[in-house]
Amino acid sequence: MTTELVEVPGYIAGTWTVDPVHSGVGFTIRHLMVSKVRGRFGTFEGTVVTGADPLDSTVTASVDLASIDTGNAQRDEHVRSADFLDVATYPAMTYRSTGVRRDGGGFVLDGELTLHGTTRPVPLALEVEGFGPDPFRQDDPFKGARAGFTATGEINRLEFGIGDRATVPGGALGLGEKVQIVLEIEAVLQTA
Template identity: 30%
Template sequence: MPKTLYTTAVAAAIGAASWAASAQSATYVIDPTHTFVTFEVDHLGISTNRGRFDKKEGTVQFDRAGKTGKVELTIDTASINTGTAQFNRHLQSKDFFNSAEYPSAKFVADQFRFDGDKVSEVAGTLTLLGQTHPVVLKAKRFNCTQHPMLKREVCGGDFETTIQRSRWGMDYGLKMGMADDVKLLIQVEAIKQ
């Protein structure tokens, strides 16, 4: 094979391999209208307090074939919504989220674990009240599909974990018998760009 033809063939093969590798990884933007971050916490053994954060944004890098990914999800802590304005204000105060000083919480992850071709866990860190600690979200459901109206691929699922809020310095009410364990439920959908 002539040298120039060989060089051209090798360059084409390398280019094709690079394109194939990059084609596997895609960027997805979190759809805020189909993404909800909610919490549940025991209230003095009487009932369960629930709430959600109305404002959130983020991106996902996802390579299904390579079984890798990255997530960045930012939550506006002042957007907490329990359905009761007075309770919202207390949760925004220094007793809990201190939203004036720490207006956002952030989950960042770069470890995707799979069960077959489905994401089973996403491991990363949660930054809250200026402190960062590891968190693992377990997938209760995960799927990617072509969205019939958007005409683009959408990936998402239902994830959950339980954290001890005191790890982040949120210890209001613990001495009065309020629960430390908080269950986080994250329903997320992200649209391929």
Template identity: 35%
Template sequence: MAMNWKIDPTHSEIQFKVKHLMITTVTGYFKQFDLNVVTDTENFITAKNIEFTADINSIDTNNAQRDAHLKSADFFNAEEYGQLRFVGTKYETNGEDAKLYGELTVRGITKPIALTVEHGGIVVDPYGQTKAGFTVSGKISRKDFGLTWNAVTEAGSVVVSDEIKIHAEVQLVKQAELVNA
């Protein structure tokens, strides 16, 4: 019987990191996101129908001016492309190592990516809910997704790096099974 898992947003975070001036790293978060996963058992090796979305207007880098710039047409163009989307196509494990392959869509551009997954385990919380924990990480080229804005300093340094690091702490909650009436 298929099991549906939904993200617990209060115990999950989705972040990205990018080099600024090639000397420091700026961290940003998506504050509004959704993730659904279907498995055949509580073993996530059977994961399928993995669908993640993040609301571009929920970007938070702890700087309102920078957030507005990221939402503008220079970067994500939130007015036209309100969400980014990831659809998992394959989840494979090799001992402790796991990879999640899928298609990431940003600004209407879809590219294949691979993410590293660490499964933290499955537990039943004090309220009787079955929860599964994961750490997900990866890297993408922002230019692959049409995020090409940049500037150069007087000394010739790039303002924003091409490489974006993705890091997510994800807690999934097993949903109640539906009984056919």
């Protein structure tokens, strides 16, 4: 077996903290099988450790489920309830990577998602958006760095015990089983 050195332009190995001000954790789900509802979580944190070889990198993240925002306060309260996320019992969703692998011209981040008391493997298609200097460093902008990543994936909410298969007149599901996940992450290099 031969190993291939993975190169990413401008790549910097190190420990990075997710910048929640310049990042987003979003999702999309079908509603009544005729449209899609989009939402996001406003409170989250994460750490990315980029290895000397990008395939040796790791990610850990946590999302405060009470911070859900779908643009409708009444719907958000219902999603927080025991009917769906049950944030009183399960306040956070966590992700821990188990590996990074090449997939054609891109990458896949393999990992375990824990949601609603259930842990399941969830791979995410990963795009490395780039690495560059951190212009927000007041002391010395040339010491810091920022990195950008986009990750997308899909989960089946029923596999995590969220909601049910309730139908509406005509037999369509009231809420789709599949949830599309989109993460737009900007991370700050931690320096001594």
